[in-house]
Amino acid sequence: MRQKLFQRFVRRMKAMMLNTLPGMISCREFDQFVVDYLDGRLPDHQQHLFERHLRVCPDRRRFLDRYRATLALEQDAFNGGENGLVRCRKP
Numbered sequence: 231m232r233q234k235l236f237q238r239f240v241r242r243m244k245a246m247m248l249n250t251l252p253g254m255i256s257c258r259e260f261d262q263f264v265v266d267y268l269d270g271r272l273p274d275h276q277q278h279l280f281e282r283h284l285r286v287c288p289d290r291r292r293f294l295d296r297y298r299a300t301l302a303l304e305q306d307a308f309n310g311g312e313n314g315l316v317r318c319r320k321p
């Protein structure tokens with residue numbers, strides 16, 4: 231119970247920090263530009279803000295890892311399932 235209260239407190243402090251400190255972006259802003267980030271289409275300044283957010287936000291690090299894994303699976307399926315995860319059966 232105490233642990234949960236502490237975790238909630240930490241989460242709230244983190245959100246406050248990300249939303250109010252200059253030079254930080256919120257998780258929501260992160261989500262809006264994640265595709266551009268992965269495509270390398272962000273200007274240097276924004277890319278720097280993204281990477282700063284990643285350093286302090288385990289939630290978005292996890293999110294980005296999963297997002298990249300999903301993209302890799304999609305790419306693999308598109309290429310015919312080279313690593314054996316996705317294969318088409320011949321009729």
Ligand SMILES: [Zn+2]
Nearest residue numbers: 256257287290
């Ligand atoms: Zn975040």
